[in-house]
Amino acid sequence: MALYSEKVMDHFRNPRNVGKLDDADGIGEVGNARCGDIMKIYIKVADGVISDVKFNTYGCGSAIASSSMATEMIKGKPISEALELTNKAVAEALDGLPAHKLHCSVLAEEAIRAAIKDYYDKNGIAYDPSLFPEPHEE
Numbered sequence: 001m002a003l004y005s006e007k008v009m010d011h012f013r014n015p016r017n018v019g020k021l022d023d024a025d026g027i028g029e030v031g032n033a034r035c036g037d038i039m040k041i042y043i044k045v046a047d048g049v050i051s052d053v054k055f056n057t058y059g060c061g062s063a064i065a066s067s068s069m070a071t072e073m074i075k076g077k078p079i080s081e082a083l084e085l086t087n088k089a090v091a092e093a094l095d096g097l098p099a100h101k102l103h104c105s106v107l108a109e110e111a112i113r114a115a116i117k118d119y120y121d122k123n124g125i126a127y128d129p130s131l132f133p134e135p136h137e138e
């Protein structure tokens, strides 16, 4: 069996939502100290819904595929749903990632959460801090 699924290869070769939003409402940047990869996600929010999302990832193919898939999964969704997106769901949507690449999908989950937290902070919206645990190292 190939190491990477067709979906991983597709999202790696043709990533969706690449770029930056100059007028982003929230920006989340996370990195993994061990591999050095960095992911930045920009969100635009309208009426509690993620109306647009873009990402820039300086990292491995799995991180790029995870960012691409994760942005597709939260685009047009209410913030409450985006907050529930887990790295497991991202990896599953990609038809799986090799075990040593699962942390790449964790970056996507963390970057989305960081962007939402930034949006809340910038807009003075109260939230439960337990929703945003400190990003963890693998």
Ligand code: FES
Pocket (backbone or CB within 6 Å): 032, 035, 036, 037, 059, 060, 061, 062, 063, 101, 103, 104, 107
């Ligand atoms: Fe670290 Fe993929 S190897 S994010």
